[in-house]
Amino acid sequence: MTIHKEGYTSIALTVLFIFIINAVVEYRFADVFILRWFIYIFSFALFITVLQFFRNPKRTFTNGENLIICPADGKVVVIEETEEGEYFKDKRLQVSIFMSPVNVHINRNPISGVVKFFKYHPGKYLAAWNPKSSTENERTTVVVEHKNGSPVLYRQIAGALARRIVWYVKEGDQVVQNEQFGFIKFGSRVDIFLPLGTKVNLELNQVVKGGITVLGELS
Known part of the structure; x- marks a missing residue:
């Protein structure tokens, strides 16, 4: 390690x-x-x-052209259809992973593709499990387009203890599945927004590993 x-x-x-x-x-x-x-x-x-x-920690990553890999360690706290209002402005399937202070806080690309959108938002530091944290906390939004044309949005969200979000990507970058796209310090959350109909392999409260656990599969 x-x-x-x-x-x-x-x-x-x-x-x-x-x-x-x-x-x-x-x-x-x-x-x-x-x-x-x-x-x-x-x-x-x-x-x-x-x-x-x-x-x-050293890890053997899970790879797959059409697989969506969990971008962070933690526990699955949300799996639901919701309105994504920043980029897509339509309904998407949201999966949220809560990272406690004892989790590894490296964030990894769930898919390979091209970064079509990136934005940093300064904001509050509500508890990461608070639903309002997705729109009011300090956060970043990254949209990566898979080579099959499917866009996946993932969002770093600072928590009550997290006071600094770090990111390593920008618009136009070609990113590779499981490579690091950022880091959040001391407690946080990552939201993933997927096309409706995406097959999700996770369950609520499931503990996942970034770069290892398969979140779902793009059609």
């Missing part, structure tokens, strides 16, 4: 913070045994938590 590049700064700041609070405790409260051990345990837990959040 390696550490994702988006974690370098956060990990360095965490180490600096741990060093400072431990130095203060050693200098000012060296005789308070319980406080010292509390800070030691807290520091260790904080470091491990931040380190695991930015992990980039």
